[in-house]
Amino acid sequence: xxxxxxxxxxxxxxxxxxxxxxxxxxxxxxxxxxxxxxxxxxxxxxxxxxxxxxxxxxxxxxxxxxxxxxxxxxxxxxxxxxxxxxxxxxxxxxxxxxxxxxxxxxxxxxxxxxxxxxxxxxxxxxxxxxxxxxxxxxxxxxxxxxxxxxxxxxxxxxxxxxxxxxxxxxxxxxxxxxxxxxxxxxxxxxxxxxxxxxxxxxxxxxxxxxxxxxxxxxxxxxxxxxxxxxxxxxxxxxxxxxxxxxxxxxxxxxxxxxxxxxxxxxxxxxxxxxxxxxxxxxxxxxxxxxxxxxxxxxxxxxxxxxxxxxxxxxxxxxxxxxxxxxxxxxxxxxxxxxxxxxxxxxxxxxxxxxxxxxxxxxxxxxxxxxxxxxxxxxxxxxxxxxxxxxxxxxxxxxxxxxxxxxxxxxxxxxxxxxxxxxxxxxxxxxxxxxxxxxxxxxxxxxxxxxxxxxxxxxxxxxxxxxx
Amino acid sequence: xxxxxxxxxxxxxxxxxxxxxxxxxxxxxxxxxxxxxxxxxxxxxxxxxxxxxxxxxxxxxxxxxxxxxxxxxxxxxxxxxxxxxxxxxxxxxxxxxxxxxxxxxxxxxxxxxxxxxxxxxxxxxxxxxxxxxxxxxxxxxxxxxxxxxxxxxxxxxxxxxxxxxxxxxxxxxxxxxxxxxxxxxxxxxxxxxxxxxxxxxxxxxxxxxxxxxxxxxxxxxxxxxxxxxxxxxxxxxxxxxxxxxxxxxxxxxxxxxxxxxxxxxxxxxxxxxxxxxxxxxxxxxxxxxxxxxxxxxxxxxxxxxxxxxxxxxxxxxxxxxxxxxxxxxxxxxxxxxxxxxxxxxxxxxxxxxxxxxxxxxxxxxxxxxxxxxxxxxxxxxxxxxxxxxxxxxxxxxxxxxxxxxxxxxxxxxxxxxxxxxxxxxxxxxxxxxxxxxxxxxxxxxxxxxxxxxxxxxxxxxxxxxxx
Numbered sequence: 029x030x031x032x033x034x035x036x037x038x039x040x041x042x043x044x045x046x047x048x049x050x051x052x053x054x055x056x057x058x059x060x061x062x063x064x065x066x067x068x069x070x071x072x073x074x075x076x077x078x079x080x081x082x083x084x085x086x087x088x089x090x091x092x093x094x095x096x097x098x099x100x101x102x103x104x105x106x107x108x109x110x111x112x113x114x115x116x117x118x119x120x121x122x123x124x125x126x127x128x129x130x131x132x133x134x135x136x137x138x139x140x141x142x143x144x145x146x147x148x149x150x151x152x153x154x155x156x157x158x159x160x161x162x163x164x165x166x167x168x169x170x171x172x173x174x175x176x177x178x179x180x181x182x183x184x185x186x187x188x189x190x191x192x193x194x195x196x197x198x199x200x201x202x203x204x205x206x207x208x209x210x211x212x213x214x215x216x217x218x219x220x221x222x223x224x225x226x227x228x229x230x231x232x233x234x235x236x237x238x239x240x241x242x243x244x245x246x247x248x249x250x251x252x253x254x255x256x257x258x259x260x261x262x263x264x265x266x267x268x269x270x271x272x273x274x275x276x277x278x279x280x281x282x283x284x285x286x287x288x289x290x291x292x293x294x295x296x297x298x299x300x301x302x303x304x305x306x307x308x309x310x311x312x313x314x315x316x317x318x319x320x321x322x323x324x325x326x327x328x329x330x331x332x333x334x335x336x337x338x339x340x341x342x343x344x345x346x347x348x349x350x351x352x353x354x355x356x357x358x359x360x361x362x363x364x365x366x367x368x369x370x371x372x373x374x375x376x377x378x379x380x381x382x383x384x385x386x387x388x389x390x391x392x393x394x395x396x397x398x399x400x401x402x403x404x405x406x407x408x409x410x411x412x413x414x415x416x417x418x419x420x421x422x423x424x425x426x427x428x429x430x431x432x433x434x435x436x437x438x439x440x441x442x443x444x445x446x447x448x449x450x451x452x453x454x455x456x457x458x459x460x461x462x463x464x465x466x467x468x469x470x471x472x473x474x475x476x477x478x479x480x481x482x483x484x485x486x487x488x489x490x491x492x493x494x495x
Numbered sequence: 496x497x498x499x500x501x502x503x504x505x506x507x508x509x510x511x512x513x514x515x516x517x518x519x520x521x522x523x524x525x526x527x528x529x530x531x532x533x534x535x536x537x538x539x540x541x542x543x544x545x546x547x548x549x550x551x552x553x554x555x556x557x558x559x560x561x562x563x564x565x566x567x568x569x570x571x572x573x574x575x576x577x578x579x580x581x582x583x584x585x586x587x588x589x590x591x592x593x594x595x596x597x598x599x600x601x602x603x604x605x606x607x608x609x610x611x612x613x614x615x616x617x618x619x620x621x622x623x624x625x626x627x628x629x630x631x632x633x634x635x636x637x638x639x640x641x642x643x644x645x646x647x648x649x650x651x652x653x654x655x656x657x658x659x660x661x662x663x664x665x666x667x668x669x670x671x672x673x674x675x676x677x678x679x680x681x682x683x684x685x686x687x688x689x690x691x692x693x694x695x696x697x698x699x700x701x702x703x704x705x706x707x708x709x710x711x712x713x714x715x716x717x718x719x720x721x722x723x724x725x726x727x728x729x730x731x732x733x734x735x736x737x738x739x740x741x742x743x744x745x746x747x748x749x750x751x752x753x754x755x756x757x758x759x760x761x762x763x764x765x766x767x768x769x770x771x772x773x774x775x776x777x778x779x780x781x782x783x784x785x786x787x788x789x790x791x792x793x794x795x796x797x798x799x800x801x802x803x804x805x806x807x808x809x810x811x812x813x814x815x816x817x818x819x820x821x822x823x824x825x826x827x828x829x830x831x832x833x834x835x836x837x838x839x840x841x842x843x844x845x846x847x848x849x850x851x852x853x854x855x856x857x858x859x860x861x862x863x864x865x866x867x868x869x870x871x872x873x874x875x876x877x878x879x880x881x882x883x884x885x886x887x888x889x890x891x892x893x894x895x896x897x898x899x900x901x902x903x904x905x906x907x908x909x910x911x912x913x914x915x916x917x918x919x920x921x922x923x924x925x926x927x928x929x930x931x932x933x934x935x936x937x938x939x940x941x942x943x944x945x946x947x948x949x950x951x952x953x954x955x956x957x958x959x960x961x962x
Contacts, residue, residue, distance in 0.1 A: 203799065204678035204731070204799055204801070205676070205678075206676065206677050206678055207674070207675065207676050208674065208675035209672070209673065209674050209675075210673050210675070211671035211673055332671055
């Protein structure tokens with residue numbers, strides 16, 4: 029392979045990991061990042077504080093030698109801890125096997141580790157505060173807000189859901205560029221549960237906590253420092269929405285104002301009321317755990333949740349979209365980062381096969397990954413409903429119990445969740461197809477019984493194997 | 496209602512019709528068109544030469560008093576004239592009732608008639624060569640390439656599939672703007688069948704001619720002057736594609752060049768060969784009708800076929816997308832223009848109801864029209880397969896025969912095609928839902944018989960009524 033230099037747009041999780049993969053093959057990478065260096069400047073993460081790292085992501089980290097390092101700072105989560113409105117909790121394990129669990133990792137910690145590792149290689153250079161604003165699909169030049177123009181042997185755009193390279197492809201760079209962006213009616217807001225005074229976790233640490241309330245929900249993932257990061261998923265507008273809480277606050281301010289209370293004091297009081305009322309009704313057990321709830325609620329931004337799909341992902345051999353720039357998904361399967369890391373792993377395999385024949389590498393990457401990206405995008409949207417609603421459906425609860433038993437008894441049985449999360453050898457599209465067929469079968473079986481103990485496991489597993 | 500002035504972006508079919516509707520209510524309209532005045536300059540249509548006008552479109556034209564004028568210059572099409580490869584033809588009627596047919600009209604003729612009618616009103620002003628390049632979703636100002644800034648009481652964007660107003664909504668003007676553009680692998684090219692020497696039509700005039708060949712097809716619509724405009728729908732790439740025909744031409748040029756033929760002569764010859772070979776194999780009966788086939792093929796542009804969806808369609812009361820800017824569809828149901836004219840009719844009803852409360856008018860318009868636009872978009876994509884493939888499926892042919900008989904016998908029976916095309920009182924979404932259920936039922940019935948005469952029509956129609 030002739031000596032190559034690749035322009036990577038974006039030093040996020042995917043861009044940094046990709047730089048390591050390339051460096052290990054002797055391919056140089058200039059990595060341009062729109063923001064400052066998060067290792068030296070205090071940066072708002074801009075994105076979620078922690079993430080669930082699972083097998084697909086780990087498989088990639090392992091190939092670049094970072095899996096053990098990252099898992100040492102991760103908090104294993106063995107199941108969903110379901111919080112009822114009354115405060116009762118129940119653990120629903122992710123798998124019937126002890127060694128199958130997901131890991132809560134710090135997004136910034138992981139990003140920093142990847143950048144540090146990448147910089148150990150001579151061929152990797154990071155350029156910060158360089159915002160890509162355009163890409164010339166004819167010449168292959170990437171253009172930056174600073175005026176800088178970068179042109180290597182090819183460009184890989186890991187610049188996320190708002191990718192400038194994808195925008196250029198869409199706006200005339202590629203004829204007949206298929207594109208869709210679809211937003212959920214729900215947004216999200218991060219909230220904080222600090223460690224207890226003695227530094228301990230305030231709730232069970234080895235679980236993903238979930239307060240499922242039908243039309244909305246809150247989850248919490250443990251951080252290595254004893255805290256949890258909660259994420260409230262709530263409609264932007266309508267009943268039980270971010271807008272409703274904010275407008276209730278304004279109504280209270282106005283009412284109090286008429287009563288001549290001191291404005292700044294009552295503003296804080298009204299804010300507290302509108303948020304606390306909502307939490308008291310829906311997540312009362314969380315209130316004592318969140319001393320900064322009201323402040324966090326009005327300070328932290330409300331994020332949007334969207335799915336982005338496009339095709340093709342490459343401009344011949346001149347540029348490739350990878351990660352969120354090609355396939356941003358909603359977070360409900362915990363697979364966004366894992367899918368992007370898998371992208372890097374598959375791209376590396378294709379470079380192994382085809383060398384610097386970038387057009388072939390990118391064409392095959394797109395052909396191989398697009399059906400899998402579409403599959404996880406759909407499963408992620410569907411899992412929102414499962415997390416919000418299905419945990420309250422008795423048939424579904426029995427089905428999960430049955431699956432846990434099957435996984436415990438049969439090493440070759442994997443639930444759909446397990447296929448997606450723990451089987452890095454199975455493409456997402458296969459996990460989806462098999463998983464859906466299996467789900468249908470098991471739901472039918474569980475609808476007919478009152479208790480899982482009535483079910484003949486051998487019979488079920490035989491049916492699954494034949495399906 | 497206070498005196499209002501509306502900025503309309505685009506003087507195409509929808510924009511011009513809308514101006515008349517508004518003018519009739521005493522609402523002034525400034526209509527900005529990116530191109531020159533097609534009444535004074537020789538313009539390439541840029542779009543299809545003729546269009547199928549059917550009941551939904553006629554209903555709108557009737558409300559502005561232009562239906563009779565337009566139908567006088569239209570050519571009625573009573574069915575599909577299906578051309579077999581061997582040249583045999585067979586008429587498949589659109590309906591079992593004589594008074595249900597579609598009309599081939601000239602796009603430019605209709606556009607000119609609408610502009611002329613609009614200009615009869617004092618309140619309507621057209622501004623040509625004014626290309627809208629941006630819209631400020633905060634201030635409501637439309638910005639033009641000339642530097643002009645327009646701001647009326649509100650903006651209605653009838654600027655088509657590439658709408659600048661929609662782009663502004665998408666790029667930050669509206670948060671969580673849902674958008675998709677999806678392109679077919681097939682493109683289209685217009686070709687020409689002139690009148691015979693005596694001025695007569697060279698084929699049956701009162702039909703939409705169709706050469707269905709599975710992976711591709713050609714259609715022809717009659718023009719009032721005795722000619723037909725053919726549209727060849729062919730894949731852009733791969734087997735039997737535009738690319739293949741062009742590359743075969745280049746191969747032939749190169750081969751001939753080696754044999755030292757004179758280059759310009761052989762280029763024409765090679766071009767002729769590549770196109771004529773393709774037509775000889777697939778549409779041999781059309782060749783004698785098209786004296787300029789080869790020239791037209793290489794001169795006329797190859798168009799793309801796409802579906803555009805978005806949501807919302809309005810920026811509060813500041814702007815509304817209407818017609819193709821909100822919902823561009825593929826042409827296979829002949830409903831693009833009809834859907835846009837229906838948009839104008841429904842918008843007019845909502846103005847009647849709510850006056851100049853533009854936010855309410857636009858919100859209700861979007862809520863009412865979006866499900867119908869989605870329905871016709873999907874039916875239009877699906878009809879491509881029906882036109883290409885199903886006319887060759889014997890069960891489908893029997894089903895169409897059965898439907899024609901049912902329509903002939905039962906005044907209250909309407910096929911899906913008839914509901915979409917002839918029932919302006921039925922929303923597209925209802926036509927789709929009822930039509931799909933009915934299609935399923937009739938296909939099942941027709942799969943069980945060898946001949947439609949075996950079917951008890953009373954029994955079928957009773958089943959349809961109960962479905």
